[in-house]
Amino acid sequence: MKREETNNRPPKENDVVPGKEALSVKEVLRNLKEILNLRTNKELSDVLGVRANTISTWKKRNSLDYSRLVAMGKHHKLDLNKLFSNNVFEPDMERDIIAVPRELQYQYVSKRQDRKFLNNLPRYRFPFSSAENARAFQTTDLSSSMTFKGISYVVAEPLEDTEIFASGKTYVVVNREQGIFIGRIEKDKKNKSHVHVITNNHTIIPGKVSMMHREIIELWEVTSMIYQDFVEG
Template identity: 40%
Template structure:
């Protein structure tokens, strides 16, 4: 389980979180008093809460899933700021980053250059993610399992449509005006710089990728910088309770 560092970036500024205060507010929101009660709700060992306090760290995915389940505003929880909405898909304000869900894939390919369409997409707003021009895409299919599972969300940082600086082995979101949206590792063709091989993690090592994409058909390119499981937003809590 990866832990988010104790310093979070909120709207471009460094903010040091005081985890004991966060946990105190969490108990207040849940109307409980003891660490034992909190550990039971979070489904962690009783001494885990004490460890979080001592290390000033937190299992953010688990806590954020709990916030979704109990409708707790994370701005109030983490920063003691009143009056903000829950930061999950469906929030439509100027903050956060757009989310391309599986049901908007087809429209996105043809309308990704239209500000009105992009502005109509749902948004994520997490203070723990920062980057220049970022967007989330929902994973469709299991071609990248186990690294990326069906219905996960990847966050990509925009790198234009120029394939020159793509790094072999890195994961990208490739938007093609011919093939649609692919989320894959890439390998440049050593003999033809106009050809990109899309590598699937669950293929055997000696299998050449079945999918080849021409550089000139790519209209957008996003380098994946983060991955979210559906468990993070509370929709898959039972199935993936340990992740």
């Protein structure tokens, strides 16, 4: 995967710079309907390849399958900046996120506090607002249920307490002994000092990784997912 130095990269016309005027899910979907000249949610769901009630669920939760919209937008050659934000492109506004590719994740575990190492990691801009200290981690684990089979990234926000996690949410778990894993977390019913990370990685049998709680040195809550194709855009 090609690395990019943010400070030396000339801005592109279709770069999306999230900021205070990032649109809500309802506004993004309204923009999409206008751009594609669609009138109903049924027409929109047909274009996106989802059920009609999925559109309603996205609006209710203010949560969106951005990777699906990005793929569709690239297919139709849409202006993603117009679709996802009211912002006008501002080349001096830096909101790039550090991205940790798979080949550097082993090094990340031991060098996560090394400023020189972090500064040399690639940085990318994403079509949604995110926390200032958010970070992206490359993964293939979450794409097994999607038609897209390539490499993708999850964008995650750091949690101060590595012992507090919610059922059903997805996390990036940085383990000092075993490396980085992405998935849901379950407590061990017999041993309170152990947890299990449930992944979709079919190379891991039986689909979960057991570890001691004290081995977790960083915990990130996943907020979004994006295709590698767009990340390198």
